[in-house]
Amino acid sequence: DTGVSQDPRHKITKRGQNVTFRCDPISEHNRLYWYRQTLGQGPEFLTYFQNEAQLEKSRLLSDRFSAERPKGSFSTLEIQRTEQGDSAMYLCASSLTSGGSPPENEQFFGPGTRLTVL
């Protein structure tokens, strides 16, 4: 069982640059979620996929953010024209299915990508 993996683990970039993060979910999981966490706060939902379909996007997700899951396996999150306010931990999680009860809807998190925008 390899768990959720994310790459890179750390990213430092200059304001205005584009960055892309990758997430590989647990292999049999068809739901994939992206969250963002800043210091002292709980994670905030950004978007989620069921297979390759993006089913919900948060209002937090400005038009500079885009996420894809082209073949229903790994996902990418791109941030264009980064701003200092984008500095955060970006977390990916996956769950087994769309079932409404645990354990099917339990979400397991990857190690996260820590983004610092200078």
Next chain:
Amino acid sequence: QKEVEQNSGPLSVPEGAIASLNCTYSDRVSQSFFWYRQYSGKSPELIMSIYSNGDKEDGRFTAQLNKASQYVSLLIRDSQPSDSATYLCAVNMGGAQKLVFGQGTRLTINP
């Protein structure tokens, strides 16, 4: 009112005692409730899930759910220094698939 509320702490408990962590939520339609543990600089780790009223036990951990009071709690028995972490309460608000998190309670177990 925040959708999911937790006391941010810090909560300090002596080693071997019971640590009690509390969480309230705003949406009565919520169906599933989760407790995550997060060590400093690490990602959240799922420790308990619960969706029926009452208690659910797993080792030293007990989750308690009271939907009428919109309240969920986590008890940690025989607290160990390794339990020192931030504990996040998360809820599937309105039955949606996304999780809404509280801000977390920082727990310190004193040897």
